[in-house]
Amino acid sequence: MKKNISLQFDYDSTDSSTWHLPEGAIARLGKGNSVTMTLSPNGTLLAIGSYLGLWLYDVTKRTPLSLWEVGTQISAVAFSACGEWIATSSWGGPIKIWDVESGNCLAELPRDESGGNSELIFSPNREWFAVGGTNRSSNPEKKLYCSVEVWRLPENLQEDATSNRPTRELLYVGTNPLAFSPDGSLLAFASPDGAPEPFNTNGYPVIDGRWLLDAGQVVVYELATGKHLTTLDGGKDVSSISFSPCGKFMAICDNGITKVWKVPALSSAEPQPWHLHKVYQEVEDKGYHNISYAPENRLLSTVYAYKDDAFSMHDLDNNEILYQHPEETGPYNIDYSHGTRLAFESENDVHIWIEGEDQLISLGHTAGFFVGPQQFSLDGKALITTDRHDGIFSWDITHSNDPPHIFKPLGMKPDSDGWGERYFCVEVSSEGKHFVTSGDESSVRLWELGADTPIASFSIQAEVSDAVFSSTANLLACIDENGKVYIWDIATGEIYDTYTTEKTHNSPYIEFSQDGTYLISRSGQIYDVVQRKPLDRYSSEDGIQFLAFSPNSSQIWCDWSGAGWGNYDSIDLWDILQDEKVSEIPKPNWWKPKYIEAFALSTCGQYVACSPDTWTRDGYICIWDIRNGDEPIVTFELTESISSLAFSLDNTLLASAGTSGAILLWDLTPYL
Structure with a gap:
């Protein structure tokens, strides 16, 4: 469903973490x-x-x-030359021009829905506005849309005016970057071929039968006449274009090589040649x-x-x-x-x-960041979140406007083209200590949050895909890219056991039960840690989606949608020893499809939070009390899909993270 969110100014509010929250949320991190x-x-x-x-x-x-x-999702933004207007674009939506002082939308410019990110620029003389498409992937018809649109701006752009509206004057085949000359008479932009292309029936240029990977040419047009003046060699892939303030030169950068061209006078009836003035060669650093x-x-x-x-x-x-x-x-x-x-x-x-x-x-x-597993501290005052590449973030939720503390002891590996250290999850022990697992292409490590050196470090033969720690059993487990699982005893520093899981199309994943007696992989294979052997129960062919271990470690919450193409109608609590269903939660009828994107179980096992994969920008969080009723006790609506959920220890707070890169805190007290 659509969310109509009105534009507001927030000058009287100092706590930006509470601005424009969805109903039920109390803060944003x-x-x-x-x-x-x-x-x-x-x-x-x-x-x-x-x-x-x-x-x-x-x-x-x-x-x-x-x-x-x-x-x-704002994809591009630009101020006008005098700063009184600001333009925004979004994926699949219109371009909007706003009055900065009042916050009113003055104009909406339609944009091809197939377009992705765009570059927006106002001309210095405030007469023109240009939009560059950057959609560099083919559509199902093997056609690629790539355009530069030029709009003429009225002298007085006013809200709700029937006249004096922006009008589209020119349309070219081209893409980012864009640049106006200082006097606003010229427009330069990158082009895949360096020459005009035909237009398709709906007014947008089409390039048939190939991918547009690089735009190595720069074309220059005179705006008053629409005349193509020149095509210049920009290199392999033009990254930026800039005119000098004096208007005599134009520079083109190809990620390390910058060519400066002399801009000829436009007094002659015929276009004059552009001459290369200077070339700058910067260090080759793949930057x-x-x-x-x-x-x-x-x-x-x-x-x-x-x-x-x-x-x-x-x-x-x-x-x-x-x-x-x-x-x-x-x-x-x-x-x-x-x-x-x-x-x-x-x-x-x-x-x-x-x-x-x-x-x-x-x-x-x-x-924002891409949030993985989340964990509240035992006192409920901090939320620990994981971003695989950016580290562990510790948020003080009593001061939600404050930036987080970031734990990333090894940082970025120097002289490495790889991602360096990756951070997988945080385990909170019964004593309140926070343990972090991390790894790279050859090692897995266990840290105490905030420490400069790891508690333990172990070498393996392949890249680490996931790693988990059980403070109860004092065992560290990791799974490599080939599906091999390693388990170490932290007390002795020795290998406890190894085994190989069934390979899946998705990234390997493992998780301990709360008491450390079982270990489960993404394929559904369950390993008995005490007996040191896999339980011959489930495989990826069964279509099982593991969601969480119950406080009773022999029971798991799971979904079987993989076996029914997303149409399985309930979330099941399954006894892995008896191989039978214990109870179920019916999925709401309006979930279509019925895949589960995020799931969380309260520590006491009484409450379940779940978010469906809606395949849209709208998201929902449903919360059930599993003791009574088939209906959720509350459903929250959002303007983003959800990727991660977590309950506080006392069940009064729920943390959700989604595609926006921000975290929302929800007060559950009224519903418990």
Whole structure:
């Protein structure tokens, strides 16, 4: 079902973790997976487009001002030249132009629904607005849509005006990046072939029978006439284009090689040739490069080096490094489009660098991540979440606006093209200690949360796919990419046992029962830890989907939808020793399909939380009291699908994580 969420300003509220929550939620941890960001022309505002919506920040005060378009995955954002308008796009939705001061939507521009992410730019003279499609995958008809649209903007763009609406003037075959000349007379953009292409019947250009992997040409058009002026060689895959403020030069970057071309005068009736002025060759580091001119016509480059996980700003004209970020970052959402201030995202914050100033401006914006298993602390004051590549996040839920503490002791491996250390899960012992499992291509490790060195480290012959720890049994288990399971006794440091599971199409997965007596794999194979032998019960052919061990370790919650193509009508509690159903929870009739995306069982075993895979952007969380009734005691509705759920120890809180990259906390007290 559709969610109609009104646009609001939140200037009077300081706790952004409570803005625009779905009904029943009490707080949000994190601000969603960031996609793009841009500074206003005067540098006072920062707009961050995310899977959650559009965040607006006051840079001077370092505080969030508002959250717009909640529930919409923002794919691109741009300020107008004077900063009075801001444009946003979303996957499959229209492009919207907003009035920054009032927050009102002034115009909606239709966009082909097959398009993915887009680049948006306003011309400096405020006369034109351009949209570049970046959908680089084929559709079922083996046709690829790739277009640049140019809209003429009225002098006075007003809300609900019947006239003075933006009109689409020009349509080209092309893609990102885009750039206007300083006077707004020229538009340059990347092109797969460097020449105009025919249009299909619905007005969008089509390239038949092939994939568009790279756009190595740059075409330039005169906007007043729509005339194609030139095609320039951009290299293998153009990453950015920038005109100098004086208008005499245009630079094209191909991830490490930057070519600067002289821009000829347009006084002649015939197009004049463009001449190559200079070539900059940067270090070959398999990184991401983005260029932009500073106001005094210096050419600058931002560089993210994959191998070193390092980010830096370079003055190409003077062969000088202006800034190098001292911490791990990532190729995340860099904006230097105005050539005066640099905005970029690190692992757990957003920063703004200003040349000549000693200190970064850090906004305290905790971006989203892909949440794996979650675990509340015994006192219920902290939530521990896992991101396989970014580490273990510890959130103080009594101060939900605060950033999390991040546990990532080994960081990114230097000189490695791989992912480095991966973090799998957190086990909370009865004494309240938190144990973390991690691993890489040859080792598995056990840590106590916060420690600098592991409790134990063991070598294996293949890459680790998952690892779990049982504090009750004091055993560490891991499964490798080939389905082989290793179990170690932490007290002795010796191998306890090994066995091989049935291979599945999905990533290998294992989990201990609460008392450590059983170990289960994704295929449904159950291993008796005490007897040191597998139970000959289930295989992947049975279609079993393991959900959770019950407090009674001989009973598991499971779903059999794999055997019935998602149409199995109940969630079952199954006795693995007797091989029979103990009880069941009927799935609601409106679940279609009936696959389960996320599941959680309370520690006492009385409450079940479950989220279906809706195959849409709408999500639902159903909670049952298994002692009475077939209907959920409450159903929460969201604008995202859910990937992870967890109960607090006293059952009063539920944590949910989904596609937005943020975590929601739900108060269950009224329903228990």
